[in-house]
Amino acid sequence: xxxxxxxxxxxxxxxxxxxxxxxxxxxxxxxxxxxxxxxxxxxxxxxxxxxxxxxxxxxxxxxxxxxxxxxxxxxxxxxxxxxxxxxxxxxxxxxxxxxxxxxxxxxxxxxxxxxxxxxxxxxxxxxxxxxxxxxxxxxxxxxxxxxxxxxxxxxxxxxxxxxxxxxxxxxxxxxxxxxxxxxxxxxxxxxxxxxxxxxxxxxxxxxxxxxxxxxxxxxxxxxxxxxxxxxxxxxxxxxxxxxxxxxxxxxxxxxxxxxxxxxxxxxxxxxxxxxxxxxxxxxxxxxxxxxxxxxxxxxxxxxxxxxxxxxxxxxxxxxxxxxxxxxxxxxxxxxxxxxxxxxxxxxxxxxxxxxxxxxxxxxxxxxxxxxxxxxxxxxxxxxxxxxxxxxxxxxxxxxxxxxx
Amino acid sequence: xxxxxxxxxxxxxxxxxxxxxxxxxxxxxxxxxxxxxxxxxxxxxxxxxxxxxxxxxxxxxxxxxxxxxxxxxxxxxxxxxxxxxxxxxxxxxxxxxxxxxxxxxxxxxxxxxxxxxxxxxxxxxxxxxxxxxxxxxxxxxxxxxxxxxxxxxxxxxxxxxxxxxxxxxxxxx
Numbered sequence: 001x002x003x004x005x006x007x008x009x010x011x012x013x014x015x016x017x018x019x020x021x022x023x024x025x026x027x028x029x030x031x032x033x034x035x036x037x038x039x040x041x042x043x044x045x046x047x048x049x050x051x052x053x054x055x056x057x058x059x060x061x062x063x064x065x066x067x068x069x070x071x072x073x074x075x076x077x078x079x080x081x082x083x084x085x086x087x088x089x090x091x092x093x094x095x096x097x098x099x100x101x102x103x104x105x106x107x108x109x110x111x112x113x114x115x116x117x118x119x120x121x122x123x124x125x126x127x128x129x130x131x132x133x134x135x136x137x138x139x140x141x142x143x144x145x146x147x148x149x150x151x152x153x154x155x156x157x158x159x160x161x162x163x164x165x166x167x168x169x170x171x172x173x174x175x176x177x178x179x180x181x182x183x184x185x186x187x188x189x190x191x192x193x194x195x196x197x198x199x200x201x202x203x204x205x206x207x208x209x210x211x212x213x214x215x216x217x218x219x220x221x222x223x224x225x226x227x228x229x230x231x232x233x234x235x236x237x238x239x240x241x242x243x244x245x246x247x248x249x250x251x252x253x254x255x256x257x258x259x260x261x262x263x264x265x266x267x268x269x270x271x272x273x274x275x276x277x278x279x280x281x282x283x284x285x286x287x288x289x290x291x292x293x294x295x296x297x298x299x300x301x302x303x304x305x306x307x308x309x310x311x312x313x314x315x316x317x318x319x320x321x322x323x324x325x326x327x328x329x330x331x332x333x334x335x336x337x338x339x340x341x342x343x344x345x346x347x348x349x350x351x352x353x354x355x356x357x358x359x360x361x362x363x364x365x366x367x368x369x370x371x372x373x374x375x376x377x378x379x380x381x382x383x384x385x386x387x388x389x390x391x392x393x394x395x396x397x398x399x400x401x402x403x404x
Numbered sequence: 405x406x407x408x409x410x411x412x413x414x415x416x417x418x419x420x421x422x423x424x425x426x427x428x429x430x431x432x433x434x435x436x437x438x439x440x441x442x443x444x445x446x447x448x449x450x451x452x453x454x455x456x457x458x459x460x461x462x463x464x465x466x467x468x469x470x471x472x473x474x475x476x477x478x479x480x481x482x483x484x485x486x487x488x489x490x491x492x493x494x495x496x497x498x499x500x501x502x503x504x505x506x507x508x509x510x511x512x513x514x515x516x517x518x519x520x521x522x523x524x525x526x527x528x529x530x531x532x533x534x535x536x537x538x539x540x541x542x543x544x545x546x547x548x549x550x551x552x553x554x555x556x557x558x559x560x561x562x563x564x565x566x567x568x569x570x571x572x573x574x575x576x577x
Contacts, residue, residue: 031557032515040525040537047541055574059549061558065566098573 038067045071051099052077072113072143074099084123093130100134104141115142118149125153249298268298274307275319275346289318296323304354305332308346319349328354329390332361352386360388362396428455429464430479432472437464440479444486449528469526474519481506481532503531507539514556 036044045067048054051074058068076096083089096117103112117134119126131154138146244263248270273291295301304325331354333347351360428445430438446452451465467475484506490496510517517536524533544552553560562570 031559032518033556033558035515035518035522036540037522037525040521044537044540044544047538048545050545053545055570056547056549057544057552059562059567059570059574060552060556062561062563062566064558065562065570095574102573 034063038070042067042070046073050075050077051096055095055099069102070110072110074103074112074114075116076118077116078119078121083119083121086124089119089121089124089126093126097130097133100137100141104137112142113144114147115145116147116149118147120149120151122153125155126150128154128156262294262297265297266300268301270303271295271298271301272305289321292318292321292323295325299323299325300327301325302327303330304328305334306350307334307336319346322350322353325354326356328357330359330361331357333363335362335364348386351388355388356390357388358390359393360391360395362394364396364398366398366400430475431464431466432470432475433468434472436472436475438475438479440482441487444479444482447482447486447529447531449530451527467527470523471519474516474523477510477516477520478523478527478529478532482529485531503535507535510536511539511543 033041041064045054045057045064048057048071054068054071054074058065076092076099078089078092083092100112100115103110115138131148131150134148138148244265245267246265247267249265249268250270250272251274271294273294275291331351333350335347347362351357426442427439428442428451430440430445430451432438442455445465446455454465470478484502485499488495488499490499510520517539521533521536521540523529524536543555547555552558
């Protein structure tokens with residue numbers, strides 16, 4: 001090991017500390033672990049499963065402390081029951097924020113290539129302002145992969161009388177949604193994974209919150225964003241994306257995204273969406289219109305997964321707007337609670353748009369169906385218009401759901 | 405014509421066989437030569453690129469950063485992964501078992517484990533490097549700083565200021 005470098009870097013880490021006469025890392029040098037080079041030990045520390053482990057490792061010695069700050073992967077995982085205590089969780093959040101602040105300050109600490117924040121608890125809650133700050137941090141400071149998984153109640157402000165997360169679907173829509181400030185641009189981020197179950201707040205009706213009710217990814221310039229997954233974000237009101245180089249777009253379980261606004265995304269190869277009607281066309285109709293427009297924006301799709309549920313006959317009309325998708329080679333249709341003939345018409349309509357299909361997967365869950373297997377096969381045969389010359393593989397699964 | 409192409413195919417076959425069984429000499433920093441199959445040597449990205457660049461296969465490759473004991477152990481890994489197939493479930497299971505036993509044995513001799521890690525890093529043997537670094541990380545994880553110091557024989561050398569700084573960051577400990 002190079003002592004000179006070690007001493008110099010150690011000093012650099014605390015430039016405002018004139019009394020610090022760094023000693024060399026004698027302790028480490030006597031131990032076998034000093035056989036490892038700095039880079040290799042940084043690599044080893046990167047394998048530690050959580051930021052808590054990394055923190056403890058940094059408290060081992062001066063050498064480790066310095067190297068720990070160079071680990072570009074930060075994983076804050078709170079899945080322990082202990083975090084059901086609000087106090088414990090708050091301390092953990094302060095820890096997250098301390099580490100993030102320090103990394104962002106630069107100096108000798110390495111930037112963050114991969115940031116994971118995963119909080120799970122049923123008892124304690126997180127201030128939505130923290131979530132907002134993390135998302136902004138992720139977009140601004142993370143260079144590769146940003147994962148935010150929240151399975152935890154959110155609250156607004158420090159008001160202990162906060163109201164959050166009830167399942168009353170009849171709320172005024174204006175009061176629902178995540179608070180998220182406008183997101184900054186992210187020139188480097190490659191992969192964003194937001195899993196925000198419970199991400200629903202009842203906000204005070206103050207005007208200041210009006211523009212923040214929706215998750216809006218409007219105006220983020222993410223020219224290099226290639227992968228975008230959102231799961232369980234069922235309560236977000238609006239999603240507006242401009243990501244011209246997006247390749248993978250996963251949007252399942254988003255029954256309540258009322259507006260999806262996308263620009264042309266010619267690079268998208270993998271798309272996963274749902275098309276379902278909830279509570280009548282006045283409610284679900286425009287959801288599906290958005291989805292179909294999404295399909296129109298992703299003309300060069302290759303892998304398409306669609307979840308269909310409970311379509312009424314109005315939907316069949318809508319399905320006719322599904323564009324031709326000549327590049328789709330792999331189509332997976334998951335039909336949930338099929339109970340009407342309309343569904344088959346919708347399914348066939350989608351299949352008919354993918355003329356060059358090679359792999360087709362049809363997964364049907366049925367309710368009250370008399371002859372389930374025959375019907376799907378029969379319809380395949382009867383629908384003469386669809387000719388899939390390139391089809392190589394077909395997989396049809398039907399399962400029965402019985403109501404007891 | 406048919407016989408001609410048949411003979412050409414046979415020649416190509418023979419050549420392929422020959423390159424498959426080509427032997428490569430690796431020399432430790434103590435000057436000890438180890439003769440290994442090319443498939444085994446190609447586990448190392450460093451050697452692989454030298455071979456592919458038309459490097460001096462005949463003269464062999466001196467490895468000034470690796471001692472004989474470490475090199476022998478590294479070769480043991482490369483032989484297993486380079487010379488054996490891993491197509492079937494059984495073959496993969498056999499390799500996984502080899503890895504498990506291999507790392508368990510290394511883990512018993514920490515200083516040697518670190519030497520092998522450094523050699524794997526130097527030679528860019530991805531699988532071996534991942535195996536050893538993961539093993540070291542597994543020893544660290546879930547331990548308090550004091551337990552880590554004990555496990556690795558590291559002397560405490562943090563100043564009060566270092567401690568203060570770490571405490572400041574680590575509010576949840």
